[in-house]
Amino acid sequence: MTITKLKAKNQLTIPTSVIKRMGLKPHELFTIDVEKGYIKLTPVTVEPRYAPDELQAIDVLVEEQKSKGKKFKAGKEFADYLKHIVKE
Numbered sequence: 001m002t003i004t005k006l007k008a009k010n011q012l013t014i015p016t017s018v019i020k021r022m023g024l025k026p027h028e029l030f031t032i033d034v035e036k037g038y039i040k041l042t043p044v045t046v047e048p049r050y051a052p053d054e055l056q057a058i059d060v061l062v063e064e065q066k067s068k069g070k071k072f073k074a075g076k077e078f079a080d081y082l083k084h085i086v087k088e
Contacts, residue, residue: 002015014024022043030041050058072078 004013006012029044031044033040072081
């Protein structure tokens with residue numbers, strides 16, 4: 001058993017022996033749960049929503065549509081437009 005300390009910014013250091021044993025890598029994501037008084041960390045993999053070619057197609061579409069977009073000043077003008085489109 002290894003002891004670790006909760007730091008001022010709510011951070012814990014996972015001991016190297018655990019990192020190696022679990023095959024963890026920097027920037028790994030975890031779910032965190034509390035079960036029966038224990039803190040449970042589970043490594044997770046997050047799959048991207050879009051493939052690289054889909055993201056490129058979205059970028060092209062956004063560039064094409066930018067010039068067609070409406071421009072508003074922040075505040076009343078934009079709020080009035082929102083009210084208008086919500087009524088439709």
